[in-house]
Amino acid sequence: MSSLPWARSRRFALREFDAQDLESLVEMHRDARLREHLVDDYPMHLVPVVRVFLERMAQIYRHHEGLGIWPATLLEPEPAFAGWFSLMPIAGRSGEVEIGSRLLPRAWGSGLALDETGFIATGATLQSSSHPEVFAVGDVATRSDAPHPKSGVYAVRAGPPLALNLRRFVAGGHLVRYLPQPRSLNLLACGERYAIGSWGDWSFEGRWVWWWKDRIDRAFVARYR
Numbered sequence: 661m662s663s664l665p666w667a668r669s670r671r672f673a674l675r676e677f678d679a680q681d682l683e684s685l686v687e688m689h690r691d692a693r694l695r696e697h698l699v700d701d702y703p704m705h706l707v708p709v710v711r712v713f714l715e716r717m718a719q720i721y722r723h724h725e726g727l728g729i730w731p732a733t734l735l736e737p738e739p740a741f742a743g744w745f746s747l748m749p750i751a752g753r754s755g756e757v758e759i760g761s762r763l764l765p766r767a768w769g770s771g772l773a774l775d776e777t778g779f780i781a782t783g784a785t786l787q788s789s790s791h792p793e794v795f796a797v798g799d800v801a802t803r804s805d806a807p808h809p810k811s812g813v814y815a816v817r818a819g820p821p822l823a824l825n826l827r828r829f830v831a832g833g834h835l836v837r838y839l840p841q842p843r844s845l846n847l848l849a850c851g852e853r854y855a856i857g858s859w860g861d862w863s864f865e866g867r868w869v870w871w872w873k874d875r876i877d878r879a880f881v882a883r884y885r
């Protein structure tokens with residue numbers, strides 16, 4: 661019998677893989693539309709390979725609590741195997757995990773609101789415009805209410821309010837509204853110790869701009885040594 665679901669969202673239920681999933685996995689990896697998107701070349705459409713995968717997964721569940729690859733059941737219109745979601749330990753990088761998913765076409769299209777260029781549309785509380793349980797900041801997100809460039813400055817500053825809102829969301833507290841700064845200093849090194857920069861409507865360039873950027877970058881890196 662299949663293992664019981666241990667996580668459930670509006671669309672999916674996740675459980676652990678077991679031997680009975682062999683056939684579904686083989687079939688899944690014979691789907692040409694799915695294969696088109698794979699970046700590895702494991703021949704998961706072959707029974708012996710899937711058997712090894714399932715044995716390895718059983719070991720991961722045992723030795724890395726909370727990590728692994730979990731089969732997803734699409735709940736609507738009727739329960740159906742839809743692929744997997746994963747949180748896998750990264751070899752040689754203790755404490756880091758790789759987040760992933762591999763879904764059959766029947767589960768494609770999450771309904772997550774995106775901007776016209778494909779980034780996650782968010783609002784003042786850093787929640788997705790369509791899914792309040794999804795939060796996004798940095799390069800993957802676009803603030804629909806306060807658009808700004810995608811740069812490290814904005815990504816870093818959105819970190820603390822993001823962390824606060826995640827904690828409050830889980831605890832059922834009031835979420836803070838975060839307003840990004842209206843402009844930022846942009847400095848772009850062009851090689852040959854030359855850089856260009858902008859601040860609002862102003863732009864400037866020269867060796868001195870490169871030197872300025874170099875100072876800022878070195879000071880930033882030094883904080884993490």
Ligand SMILES: Cc1cc2nc3c(=O)[nH]c(=O)nc-3n(C[C@H](O)[C@H](O)[C@H](O)COP(=O)(O)OP(=O)(O)OC[C@H]3O[C@@H](n4cnc5c(N)ncnc54)[C@H](O)[C@@H]3O)c2cc1C
Pocket residue numbers: 757758759760797798799800810811812813814815847
């Ligand atoms: C060459 C270059 C120079 C830049 N210079 C500047 C600059 O001088 N000043 C400035 O403000 N901005 C600069 N930027 C932009 C800045 O780097 C980004 O805006 C910023 O890093 C965005 O932060 P982020 O956390 O959103 O994304 P990222 O910094 O891209 O972080 C995303 C992280 O997710 C990890 N990841 C991806 N997929 C997975 C997965 N499946 N599982 C687990 N982890 C995953 C990645 O490895 C990465 O560590 C530069 C960008 C580039 C490319």
